Amino acid sequence: MNTVGKLIAGAFTAALLSTSAMAQDIAVRGAQVWTMGPQGVIENGVVVIEDGNITAVGPVASTAIPEGMRVMEASVVTPGLVDAHSTVGLTGYLNQPDDQDQLDNSAPVQPHLRAIDAYNPHDRLVQWLRELGITTVHTGHGPGALVSGQTMVVKTVGNTVDAALVEDGTMVVANLGSWALDRESAPGTRAKQIAMLRQALLRAQQGGESAEDDDEDEDAVDSASRDLVNEAFASVVRGERPLLVTANRAQDIMSALRLADEFGIEVIIDGAADAHMLLDELRESGVSVILHPTMARNSGEMENASFTTAATLAEAGIPFALQSGYEAYVPKSRVVLWEAGFAAGHGLAPEDALASVTIDAARIIGMDERVGSLEVGKDGDIAMFNGDPLEYVTHVTGVVIDGYVVSEATR
Template identity: 35%
Template sequence: MLFLKNAEIHTMVGETIENGQILIENGKIKAIGKEVKCPEGAEVIECEGGFVMPGLIDAHSHLGMWENAMGFEGSDGNEACDPVTPHLRAIDGMNPKDEFFREALEAGVTTVASGPGSANVIGGQYAIVKTHGDRIDDMIINESFAMKCAFGENPKRVYNAQKKSPSTRMATAAILRENLAKAKEYAAKKDRANGDLEKMPAFDMKMEALERVIRKEIPLKSHAHRSDDILTSLRIAKEFDVDITLDHCTEGHLIVDYLKEGYQKGIIVGPTMSSRSKIELKNLTFDTPGILSNAGIKIAIMTDHPVIPQEYLMVCVALAARAGMKEEDALKAVTINAAEIIGIGDRVGSLEEGKDGDIVVYTGHPFDLRSQVKNVIIDGKVVK
């Protein structure tokens, strides 16, 4: 058992608990409040003067896919020789021994959604993992929670260089449509077969993966920066009646009314603490999260690690708050909002009884750059 006492507890789902206590047992939060008693034999963490909140969650990262201080040998995020690779799984390319995992953990990041990059139109399956462990299999929350797809400059650039399609936005959209249509037909054939192996379609590993999107078991995870690319991704999702999350959404502040009207899933914004390295980032601004959040849209903030190192997730949040995002909404953007958008809000993202014991203790307010991460707890174990 683990007992945190004299804590200023920011639960992310209610009022701040002053001078509160948290009891963790068997990896889960057993009790939280002002009157919780410390059981005999429990390990005690003194939190007086600190700021206690849920472990941070990055809803869009590539942690473990591009390794620290390595070139090609540690680059496993893009299989950039085929624009359609839905059968690839992040967990098969993710190295938990990468130094970036330790740096993320020590910065209070306890959960990440990590997966393929944006070279391909359909890049493969994202996973959600904790940041502590020796074996990725022991760190998994969901090994395949979303299917990465990409719009805009990246697929164009990669395949134009190879003199292959897509080299236009039209082709990117057409390739995605073609494969969603094939997956829909594949799923229909399986349904008609009704378990009869003689009538089943020939096994297709790519279609097996995309079938889960068609059946709404997992969403598309859409890489889209420019406003027209964002709207194209929504158009295709509506056409095929599939779920989708909007990731990056750099020009989301330019189309707020359309997003409010036609999209209610939540938006994952970033990486904003970076240079305008390509044309589709010319309207990059830290105003975006606040404008969308203040309009009533659920927002998560991401690093897109290694674009922004994973350890600077909270710095991104502080800068969004400085640019006009309400403080509470900004903190929710890397806790409960991030958890709910990626479908794990029942386990993490807030400090409530029954949820995973993932907690970070700061020496002061996390927006103050002088504050340090004093303790990190994952699944009820003190890992820092």
Template identity: 60%
Template structure:
């Protein structure tokens, strides 16, 4: 992996200053991977007012006069990081920039990621320098229900400018990472499941005050707490419940909960998913798979480089993520993780899909990002070679039609 010392240099190479604004731009690549069909040799992507208006071979796709033209050897959609804590967790790794986990209570679905998201965090710019244009980020592991997630573009100087989906999912965690010590709850896996069930059952129950003596009907409804309202949104399938579960027994508990309550469930981490492909496929859930290069100890002791290939062969929708990284620089890079998967059984195109169109599908953003198609956001990554080759560089990044980086990282 590229040296951590590149962090500040990569960030400083980006020209940003103000939020991205739409403009007319065309990108020409020796190879254009649209992720909506076969790669195009000598292809062109034309963006107008922030949206893609034309994609095709240069011979049949005219570039309008007067537009900014960028060129590269390889062009791909802007990369999509399907699970991160960047923007809540900062690169300094100090209490003042670590907002991804509040340990004051085990169940806090009401915590909104947008209230803690810092678009000016240097790690956001760092990821952008590798071609990442969209991140699904928010509260991380360490608590039974740690809070919510959001979806943002990797531009903007305020959360309002950057965030495109302020409430994306509710983040829950099963297994050792979410167990409490010192006699506090939850102390066992059974207690974890009981507390999750209780949170959902409490949200399902109507909160009407009892009828007083002499009255014929109850008074006005009591406004639900933020916690209850959030879990009601989960029950109503307005918000998916994303459960981080790595051991097979925890994955099965998550699937059981999803079936019991009929909620939209997304599996996160899923280190031992290769043991349960039949069950995961039958449940119809999506998987945000752990980074292949995650350190294989603790909950990840049985993680495998080949799990992506196994899930793909089983027909299970999945995407790769940078995930939560406890050590500096506090994040991985999905580009490198997909490259490792491509070297361990996952076809090259499927590896690229896992951080573009498939990632967009998993987080529900495929109508806007993840592929180079007419009508989608003008998010494009430019490389000077095969993106999965270590010697290649992201030499340009376009977000919503604005070139936000044109320097080699």
């Protein structure tokens, strides 16, 4: 492609990604509309989107489509899919040092590292997920350190991270187990991991509120007096954000539950390969689980991961969602649609499988008032399919985000 062609292509891509000012009025009809909300599945239904938000959902026969509105059609229409935990945008598809920003290993505890400062909305993997119906992603720093940073929620569009951003600083990410140990330094053991976390939470509990309680405006506080690490932990202690704890071994899951009880903080268990061993404990604790990808490799910390764990959690009444997670190898990101389909093939009811990557995922990451189901007032995010979304042979045929058609490719 010549220089002019590249400039034109670049301008088109930028226009596609900058959806905030280009929301369309559009109606999407489906032979089936899986709302994932109170209306359930609507046969021969339609979703109407105006100014980026859903304004009507119902049967075609009784739902008015404004005159002149563009109408798209699909066999099955669902909410835009929600990935409950990913590192996409920080782990680039090239798998080279210059595009791998999910982990800084210069210190074991770095809760002040913000995903917004590392996210690349132009990475090819973001486009790949978008074309496969994933419209909302909870992404951020990955495993490898005791506390690796913060997460955020983004839409899979946006020419800049600010345009993509839904929420910054959603959770603080902690990691327990062997992959967050440093045998030559600290933490060198599991006991040291918990001791370091406890010390940080105690420090925040005892003095982390000082800057927040000061009558001065935060901008007026002397920057030299601020401790960003302590501020991040203080926000967890105050209940402003959860502590997302990646823990796969039963002993590590129990350590996380003890911390939650000791400090009265919200903990979300991530990974949870041994969850089937602790059903009573998880249920009684009231925690939510962001389960490992269904097809994750069963080795090391995840040797007890199973295709059937999602079904086991559903049967036990433990709230959970599926995730793409972190992949140390190419292509660097899984696709939650396929993970849900595989879980459905191994005992998880189809409606629960789709919920695990729509409304249940949205609820766990605190976004269910905006995304995850097709209801009036929610964001105009839609995925379209030419068949059952959970069948391997089905393709995504269109994607809408905030009322803008971002893909009409068959994927």
